[in-house]
Amino acid sequence: MSYFHRNECRVCKKGDLTRILSLGEHPPVDNFIEAGKEQEEMRYPLDVYFCNTCSLVQLLDIVEENELFHGEYAYFSSSSKPLVDHFSKYADDLKKRHTLKSDDLLVDIGSNDGVLLQFFTDTCRVLGIEPSANVADIAREKGIETLDGFFTEKMAKDIVEKHGQAKIITANNVFAHIDDLDEIVRGVKVLLSDDGVFVTESHYLLDLIEHMEFDTVYHEHLCYYSVKPLCYLFERFDMEVSAVERVATHGGSIRVFARKKMGKPIESSVAELLSLEEQAGIHSLSRFVDFQKDAEALRDKLVSVVRGFRKEGKKVTAYGAPAKGNTLLNFCGFTGDDIAYVTDTTPYKIGRLTPGSHIPVVSPDILKTETPDHILLLAWNYRDFILDKETELRKRGAQFIIPIPKVEIV
Numbered sequence: 001m002s003y004f005h006r007n008e009c010r011v012c013k014k015g016d017l018t019r020i021l022s023l024g025e026h027p028p029v030d031n032f033i034e035a036g037k038e039q040e041e042m043r044y045p046l047d048v049y050f051c052n053t054c055s056l057v058q059l060l061d062i063v064e065e066n067e068l069f070h071g072e073y074a075y076f077s078s079s080s081k082p083l084v085d086h087f088s089k090y091a092d093d094l095k096k097r098h099t100l101k102s103d104d105l106l107v108d109i110g111s112n113d114g115v116l117l118q119f120f121t122d123t124c125r126v127l128g129i130e131p132s133a134n135v136a137d138i139a140r141e142k143g144i145e146t147l148d149g150f151f152t153e154k155m156a157k158d159i160v161e162k163h164g165q166a167k168i169i170t171a172n173n174v175f176a177h178i179d180d181l182d183e184i185v186r187g188v189k190v191l192l193s194d195d196g197v198f199v200t201e202s203h204y205l206l207d208l209i210e211h212m213e214f215d216t217v218y219h220e221h222l223c224y225y226s227v228k229p230l231c232y233l234f235e236r237f238d239m240e241v242s243a244v245e246r247v248a249t250h251g252g253s254i255r256v257f258a259r260k261k262m263g264k265p266i267e268s269s270v271a272e273l274l275s276l277e278e279q280a281g282i283h284s285l286s287r288f289v290d291f292q293k294d295a296e297a298l299r300d301k302l303v304s305v306v307r308g309f310r311k312e313g314k315k316v317t318a319y320g321a322p323a324k325g326n327t328l329l330n331f332c333g334f335t336g337d338d339i340a341y342v343t344d345t346t347p348y349k350i351g352r353l354t355p356g357s358h359i360p361v362v363s364p365d366i367l368k369t370e371t372p373d374h375i376l377l378l379a380w381n382y383r384d385f386i387l388d389k390e391t392e393l394r395k396r397g398a399q400f401i402i403p404i405p406k407v408e409i410v
């Protein structure tokens, strides 16, 4: 088995950890398999833990990186219109908050195809860091200088030598995917100028808990952040969280601004969100005692709805094959007998089977000629966008099943 179990919290390094959710054993969510190779699939425990010291919610079973990523798999952020719109607005927000001069440097860690940096090329110097080479190539074609590889303290030193320190460093939806947070924060400290700001955006634990978004749990997604443990983390490096914002992406995210301690005032947003978290109970274990039971109740409801339709002879399919969709399909124990196929636009996924549930992935073109009775919306975070986009399909009689935050048929 190529995974290991961590015995200490990723943020505070203490060992007082309690399991709050067990989803069973799952294959890595991005490993779509070829037909005939179902037997070779590996499964690993998918359990969520709460740290009784710093309140970080996290996975402790770490699947080795070579099991998680396939060289041929590439996710291009710019292929999703809602995501591009999000980053366009994100760029506007950053420009309003921070005056950037043309010789200032902005570095994006996990820059993908340049989806954020493309909005800054006329404003300041930009540099991307992206481990998947074919994705980085797309950014370079847009004229965005991009380094291959994972961000480390060593890479930070090299960047400073060549380009100087950065006024802004961003890391979006990558900070929750990193096992060795200390290495990243050490690197950020080296790279960041004294008046600079480090901005991370991650899925927000408060939204996850309040809207039952347990399907966002998968092996790549190691931390489920709230503000409290992040304050704890930066404090260890003599840095501080200076401001926080809630944003709507991925079912509810937080944007956290951190900087070196320079004795400047902290925005009231930090105390406000900490207090909201405290009131919601997510700093204490007792808030999570029903999490398992609630997740299982939602699962049982969804399974009975889908299998009920199947008993009536209805055709059920699924829409979108995002990472979280596979957690949901596998937790429900769905197979090709329940769901005839999943439609997705990603070329790598089309023609393969979903991991674990082994449901064929096909191009959305099929929906031009075929009308399933019911379509399970796995990409539920784009609910409004997709329902609007598929008006014609719905007029033909297809009904969508929305799984999260509660099972709904529309």
Ligand SMILES: [Zn+2]
Residues within 6 Å of the ligand: 009, 010, 011, 012, 013, 014, 051, 052, 053, 054, 055, 056
């Ligand atoms: Zn901790």
